[in-house]
Amino acid sequence: MAEFLIGLSEEDATFLARIALAFVVCLGAIIGSFLNVCIYRIPLEQSVSRPRSHCFSCGKTIRWYHNIPVLAWFFLRGKCAYCKAPVSFRYPAIEAITAMLFLMVFQMWGNPAIFGLNPLSIPELIPIYWLFVASTVVNIMIDIDHRILLDRISLGGTVLALAAAAAFPAMHGELSWWHGLCDAMGGAAVGFGIGFAIAFLGERIFLQDAFGFGDVKWMMLFGALFGWNGLLWILLMASFLGLIMGVGALIYNRIKHLSEEGAVAIPFGPALGVAALIWLFWSRRLLDGFAWLREQALLHETAMLYGLIPVLLVMMVWLSIRIVAIRRYNRALAEAEAAEGEVELTPVADETQDQEAPHA
Numbered sequence: 448m449a450e451f452l453i454g455l456s457e458e459d460a461t462f463l464a465r466i467a468l469a470f471v472v473c474l475g476a477i478i479g480s481f482l483n484v485c486i487y488r489i490p491l492e493q494s495v496s497r498p499r500s501h502c503f504s505c506g507k508t509i510r511w512y513h514n515i516p517v518l519a520w521f522f523l524r525g526k527c528a529y530c531k532a533p534v535s536f537r538y539p540a541i542e543a544i545t546a547m548l549f550l551m552v553f554q555m556w557g558n559p560a561i562f563g564l565n566p567l568s569i570p571e572l573i574p575i576y577w578l579f580v581a582s583t584v585v586n587i588m589i590d591i592d593h594r595i596l597l598d599r600i601s602l603g604g605t606v607l608a609l610a611a612a613a614a615f616p617a618m619h620g621e622l623s624w625w626h627g628l629c630d631a632m633g634g635a636a637v638g639f640g641i642g643f644a645i646a647f648l649g650e651r652i653f654l655q656d657a658f659g660f661g662d663v664k665w666m667m668l669f670g671a672l673f674g675w676n677g678l679l680w681i682l683l684m685a686s687f688l689g690l691i692m693g694v695g696a697l698i699y700n701r702i703k704h705l706s707e708e709g710a711v712a713i714p715f716g717p718a719l720g721v722a723a724l725i726w727l728f729w730s731r732r733l734l735d736g737f738a739w740l741r742e743q744a745l746l747h748e749t750a751m752l753y754g755l756i757p758v759l760l761v762m763m764v765w766l767s768i769r770i771v772a773i774r775r776y777n778r779a780l781a782e783a784e785a786a787e788g789e790v791e792l793t794p795v796a797d798e799t800q801d802q803e804a805p806h807a
C-alpha cells in the first residue's frame with residue numbers, strides 16, 4: 448500500500464482516500480440491494496439473478512433508477528412507482544446497514560494505510576471480511592424470516608475461511624501458512640464441538656431441539672474465522688443477546704396473552720450473527736479492556752480459564768427460558784383448539800433447521 452503512495456502529496460492522498468470511501472459506500476449499498484434479493488429468494492429456492500426485481504403487488508419490473516439503493520426508497524416515499532403499494536422500510540435499511548459494514552471493514556483493515564496511521568492494517572483481508580459481513584446479514588434475516596441458516600454460508604464459508612487462513616496467516620496473528628491453517632482448523636473443531644455438545648445436551652436435558660444444527664455449523668465458521676478464543680467470546684456475547692431477546696419475547700407474549708402467532712421462540716441465529724459482527728470490529732478493544740482489568744489485578748489470571756463455565760450457565764438459563772415460552776405457547780394452542788376449534792394459531796417451529804437447498 449505504501450509503495451503505491453510514493454510521490455503523492457498529502458492533499459492527493461486525502462483526495463484519493465475520499466474517492467475510495469465514496470466508492471466503498473456505493474459498493475456496499477449495491478451489494479446490500481443484492482442481499483435483499485438473496486434474503487427473499489434463496490429460501491424460496493428461486494434464482495437470485497432472474498427474473499429482474501419486480502413489484503410484489505403489481506408485478507411490474509422495477510426500472511434501474513427506481514432501484515437505486517437507499518435513495519430510491521426515499522424518492523418514491525416508500526411506495527411502488529406504478530401501483531403505489533407500500534415497500535417495506537427493511538429494503539433501504541438493509542442496504543444502508545450493508546454500506547456501513549463495508550465502510551467499517553474498509554476503514555479497519557485498509558484506509559488508514561492510505562494515511563499511514565494504522566500499522567495493523569491488512570488490506571488483503573478486506574474482501575474476505577466483506578464476504579463475511581454480507582453473508583452474516585443474509586443469514587440473520589433468513590433466520591428471522593424462516594428459521595433457516597444456509598449451509599452454503601456455513602459450510603462454504605468454513606472452506607473459504609480455512610483457505611484464507613493459509614493464504615493470509617496474519618488473520619490469526621501468525622506468520623506461516625501452516626500455523627494460520629492450524630489455528631483455523633482448531634477454531635472450526637472447537638466451534639463444531641461446543642455447538643454439538645450444546646445441541647446434544649439441550650435435547651437430552653430438556654427433551655427439545657432447542658439449538659438447531661444450523662447454529663452448530665455456523666459456529667464452525669466463526670471458529671475457522673476467529674479461532675477458538677474468538678469463538679468462545681462470540682458464544683458468550685450471543686448468549687447474553689439471546690437471553691435479552693428471550694426475556695423480551697416472554698414479556699411480549701405476556702402482553703399479547705400468547706394469542707398472536709409467531710414472536711414466541713426467537714431463533715438463536717440473529718444473536719450469534721450480531722455477536723460475530725461485534726467481535727469482528729471490537730475484539731481488540733474488548734481484549735484490551737480485559738488486559739487492563741488484569742493489570743489492575745481486578746481479574747485473576749485463572750478467571751480466564753473458567754470462561755467456559757459462564758458461557759454454559761448463561762446458555763442453560765437462556766435455553767430454559769426459551770423452552771418455557773415454547774411449552775406455554777403450545778399448551779395455549781392445544782387449549783384453544785380443544786375449546787373452540789375455530790381459533791387459528793400457527794404452531795411454533797422451535798428449531799433452526801438446516802437446509803439442503805440446490806445451488807441457485
Ligand SMILES: [Zn+2]
Nearest residue numbers: 502505527530
Ligand atoms: Zn407495484
